[in-house]
Structure formats: structure tokens, C-alpha cells
Amino acid sequence: MADSSKSDTLPFPILIGDIGGTNARFSILIDARAEPKPFPHVRTADYATIDEAIQQVVLDEASVRPRSAILAIAGPIDGDEIDLTNCAWVVRPKAMIANLGFEDVLVVNDFEAQALAVAALPEEYRETLGPDGEPHLASRVVLGPGTGLGVAGLVYARQTWFPVPGEGGHVDVGPRSERDFQIFPHLRRIEGRVSAEEVLSGRGVVNIYQAVCAADGVNPAFSDPADITARGLNGTDPQAVETLSLFSTYLGRVAGDMALIFMARGGVYLAGGISQKIVPALKGPEFRAAFEDKAPHSELMGTIPTFVVTHPQAALAGLASFARTPSAYGISTDGRRWRR
Structure with a gap:
């Protein structure tokens, strides 16, 4: 089950990801003062799983190892296996923690991330x-x-x-x-x-x-x-x-x-x-x-x-804003956060 702890802060460095039906975008936020480091866009059809995409595009290329991840996905979040509405990928936070080395994974809706972005666009x-x-x-x-x-x-x-x-x-x-x-x-x-x-x-x-x-x-x-x-x-x-x-x-x-x-x-x-x-x-x-x-x-x-x-990476900008100051936003992590 997802962690229902009320503590909002995730440990840095944080992988942030915007996972749509066709494209996925990733960046790493080193700390609360840094600008996100972007990675090449990913076509979801080019990778069998999201874990494979994160490993090859981000983890294998990054100079730092992210301790946690905030992922915005296109679909409803319900349970430990999260299906995307218009994509074959399935997000399995427990498997990400076990296999990709994350300590903490938070999953939100992709348009929740867009909403975070327009709070101060x-x-x-x-x-x-x-x-x-x-x-x-x-x-x-x-x-x-x-x-x-x-x-x-x-x-x-x-x-x-x-x-x-x-x-x-x-x-x-x-x-x-x-x-x-x-x-x-x-x-x-x-x-x-x-x-x-x-x-x-x-x-x-x-x-x-x-x-x-x-x-x-x-x-x-x-x-x-x-x-x-x-x-x-x-x-x-x-x-x-x-x-x-x-x-x-x-x-x-x-x-x-x-x-x-x-x-x-x-x-x-x-x-x-x-x-x-x-x-x-x-x-x-x-x-x-x-x-x-x-x-x-x-x-x-x-x-x-x-x-x-017109922001080219609005969802990632919204997630980065939340990652820096989670207390500024009323986001419940109940049922959507997994910890090691």
C-alpha cells in the first residue's frame, strides 16, 4: 500500500517526470535552489516500460543519483499498479523502489502538475x-x-x-x-x-x-x-x-x-x-x-x-515548484506515495 504519511518533503535529488500518452519528459532537481537538469524527450512507444526508459535515458546518463521521484501520469491513480489511459506503460512504484534505487516515489495526475504550473505562470x-x-x-x-x-x-x-x-x-x-x-x-x-x-x-x-x-x-x-x-x-x-x-x-x-x-x-x-x-x-x-x-x-x-x-515544459515546472516548497500547495499524498 502507498504511504499515508503527512510529511510532504521528498529527499533531494529528485527525479521529476511528466508521462503522457505519447511523450515522456524527465529532469532532475538537485536541490531546492537549483534549476532542473533536463533529459531528452522520450517517445513512450520506443520503450517497453517506464522503468526501462528511466534507466536508459536518465539513470545511465545522470551524474547524480536521484533519491526520490515525483511522476505526473496521464490517468487515474488507484493502487500499486497504475495504468496510463492512452499508453501501454504501467507505473509500479514498489518495483521502482526495488529496482531503480529510489527511496521515495510520489505519483500525481499529469494535469495536477499542469495546475501547479499555472498557479504562478x-x-x-x-x-x-x-x-x-x-x-x-x-x-x-x-x-x-x-x-x-x-x-x-x-x-x-x-x-x-x-x-x-x-x-x-x-x-x-x-x-x-x-x-x-x-x-x-x-x-x-x-x-x-x-x-x-x-x-x-x-x-x-x-x-x-x-x-x-x-x-x-x-x-x-x-x-x-x-x-x-x-x-x-x-x-x-x-x-x-x-x-x-x-x-x-x-x-x-x-x-x-x-x-x-x-x-x-x-x-x-x-x-x-x-x-x-x-x-x-x-x-x-x-x-x-x-x-x-x-x-x-x-x-x-x-x-x-x-x-x-506557452511554457515548453509547464508540467515539469509545476512539479519542480512543488518539490521545492511542498507546504505552499494543498496536495494530499495519501494513497499516492510509496517509501522504501
Whole structure:
């Protein structure tokens, strides 16, 4: 079982890792004053296990031996064997302690780490969507379309930030406009339903594009999300252009829903690889229009700022901030920390 001790401090040096469905990123924090030492990005498909990736990419190359690890993983944390939602890796903290030499392993949700990052994200690492203004010191939301769709809240109370991990990317989405009703019958579903992740992710881009093509009676010309977004941004394919427009609309709707749930007066932050790549589309009218279209609270929604996170390693930055000063964040380690 995971250690339920209330002591927050992990022993330095600390390996910090951001484990997504497609890529994994690692760095080592020598002490509370040091900047993290980064290591090359890892494609999860290139290694059979996370332990193998850590050993070959980090431990075999590092000049210092990390005593502990904080890992942010894309999936719910339950028990001693933790499955990733969109990756074949399984995180086994007990085995890491036994085989990789760690004394202490803490596992958190990947968007909990993103939430930690936006607690104090400098202006230079955010791109404003819609009305400009400094965000309030108040609750926030992070959404990240990438391999999947990550969602987390960040509640501010008693001068402390409390990350709230969840699986909000799997909420239902439905059609609203006349065009939606033409497109939605062609969307791929999971057990009969369209979840947010099935339209707001890499595969979601393809899902929308293929549905638009089906509604228009044309054959899809592209099957890679990067090709679709590129053609949508440069305007050379009409179905790809509409795909980005609809993606922005659907993202705005879901982001607005999450803002209402958390009363996120401190802002909504779009993280994940896709958001950074499609900033021009998100700066169009669709995203904010859908975000604010929440009658009877449209006026309230107009006051909530929205941003794209442009920090290249936001999750690692958030984990490093927690590792340095864990007492500044309201993170419970119960059921998520293992010790030798």
C-alpha cells in the first residue's frame, strides 16, 4: 500500500517526470535552489516500460543519483499498479523502489502538475485569448488537448493553491447548432457516446475532419492530425479549415463548462501540445464566442480570462515548484506515495 504519511518533503535529488500518452519528459532537481537538469524527450512507444526508459535515458546518463521521484501520469491513480489511459506503460512504484534505487516515489495526475504550473505562470508564458487583463488570485481551470484531453481545477483558499485532479476530459458533448446535427451522426463514439476527448485531442481532430468530410460527401484527404491542422491554418483545404473552426468551438464550450463548475474567475488555461500549435485558430472568434455562450451567465463568462500556456515544459515546472516548497500547495499524498 502507498504511504499515508503527512510529511510532504521528498529527499533531494529528485527525479521529476511528466508521462503522457505519447511523450515522456524527465529532469532532475538537485536541490531546492537549483534549476532542473533536463533529459531528452522520450517517445513512450520506443520503450517497453517506464522503468526501462528511466534507466536508459536518465539513470545511465545522470551524474547524480536521484533519491526520490515525483511522476505526473496521464490517468487515474488507484493502487500499486497504475495504468496510463492512452499508453501501454504501467507505473509500479514498489518495483521502482526495488529496482531503480529510489527511496521515495510520489505519483500525481499529469494535469495536477499542469495546475501547479499555472498557479504562478508568468505573463511571458501565456498567450491571451479574448479580453486582456491580469488574472485574479482565484480558482482556475486547466484543459489540455493532446493525445487525450486532460482537465484539472486549481482552487485558491487560505493563501494556498489546491490542485483538483479529475477525468473531466471524458464528459459527454452534444450537438447544438444546425451544422453540429449534420456532423455528429458521423463522429466515432465510445459505447454510444461522444466524449470530449473523442473530439478534443489528436484523434479528435481526425474524428471531426472525417465527420465533416462525410457530411460534405467528399473523401478524406488526410489522416494525420498534423496534416489537418496545417491545412486548416493555411486555408488550403475547406474541410480542414472547418475542422479547426469546430475544434475551437467545441473546446470553447467545454472550457466554459469547466469554468462554470469551478467558478474560475482566475482564468482558464489551455495546455497540451495542440493548443500551442493552433493559437491563430483559437484567437479567432469561435473559441471565445462558445466560451461565453452560457446563458444565463454569459455576462459573467465575459469577465473570465482565457489563455494558452506557452511554457515548453509547464508540467515539469509545476512539479519542480512543488518539490521545492511542498507546504505552499494543498496536495494530499495519501494513497499516492510509496517509501522504501
